[in-house]
Amino acid sequence: MSEFRMPSLGTDMEAGTLIEWKVKPGDRVKRGDIIADVETDKGIIEVEVFEDGVIDQILVAPDTTVPVGTALAVIRTLGAPAGPSAELPVAERSSIAAEPQVQPRLEAGRPAIQPPPVAPPMAAPARRLRASPLARKLAAELGVDLRNVQGTGPDGAIERADVERAAAAMKAAEKPTAAPVSPPSAAPPAEVKPAAPDFQARMRRAIAAAMARSNREIPHYYLETRIDMSRALRWLEAENQKRSIKERLLPVVLLIKAVARALGDVPDLNGYWIDDRLQLQEAIHIGFAIALRQGGLVIPAIHHADLKSLDELMAVLHDVIPRVRAGRLRSSEVADATITVTNLGDLGVEVVYGVIYPPQVALVGLGKITEQPWAENGMLGIRPILTATLAADHRATDGHRGGQFLESLNRHLQEPAKL
């Protein structure tokens, strides 16, 4: 048996509203299946399951808002070892192991998860849980409810060792009760009825919290470089001439691929700053910032961008952008980007100085490609120029490493046929 919990879908998600179950007890599910829709600050997220099994019990009814980590369903696993990452390839496992989960901020007066006046006084978000991100991640993996863990860190903060102790205690307690009909965790979770949806205000608040934290905690450094895009654009033009309109590539897929390749060369920028250290990620999942026309932005992850062809990247954009705009993303797409790329070139912005999305350690800003004077080999010419910027976390890397990344990005864009 394992519990399917309300996932953490980003830095500042504290709670989510279960909108709809896509499965019922008795249904067989396999890893990657979408089993529920959850409403968050980022829209309605289609939540995937991380293991094969059979739905045993549904614990939370639709239209219920519960804190991150609350058990939503019980899944009877099919002979597979427990744990979400048991059968993932190494690259994916490492990305999940450091999935960005940070200490929630449970400010007073958040209407979305405030209990109505008549609610029982057990509303879970009432108590602020202090726990390190690693402890949270571990707790989610081991099925430990942090509310039941005694913290031994500063100010009673829960640390990794506390979670491990609690998990060990849980295991010991579970042993005597073989096949419990209703495990203790199946008790009704703390429930809070959702307040009237005020989606945009909530998204704004989520962005505000993440960006304020970034500015408060991350010592940013900024580098910029001008990149001659003539080779890349010439190659793209010739390529697009061969293609029907439906198969055409946008310049941005070259840029995304080149960023992914450059991260392969300079992996120090691909990871998370968690527990006072840089945790590098093997898999390159590029968060691509997409603005919503009603305001706000969503950053879906393009998984394994370094391994995808330009056509595959274009197909991902065709798939994901309409879903972002319709507010229909999948849980893995909102949770596990390892770096962010923000492209404001469509608006005529030439240089972007980004704010890093914690716990990531870098953000690549792309401006508009404009014709500019360019000197090369003693000759002055007019070239299409892109200004690429890097905002990076100085705790994780130094300017020298950042410079190597931008140089590598430039190099890859000079060889578009190899992208």
Added chain:
Amino acid sequence: MTEAQLKEIIFKVLGRIAPEADLDQLDPHANVREALDIDSFDHLNFLISLHEELGVEIPEADYGQLTTLADIVRYLSARVR
């Protein structure tokens, strides 16, 4: 196809891309992408949809001729069967 019919199809496609826009207020001589805040991805989808609706293949080199609503109507009228 008359210009009015073309405009109707263009508005139908634009309405899918920018559902919040009041297209009746769109100045026919304004830059459509700027007026409706359409990014390069949505612009490509706009052209793909026009292709699907009208069968007109628009080469990339012609994108510059499709800036305003008036431009788009003129360009399509010359090519639509």
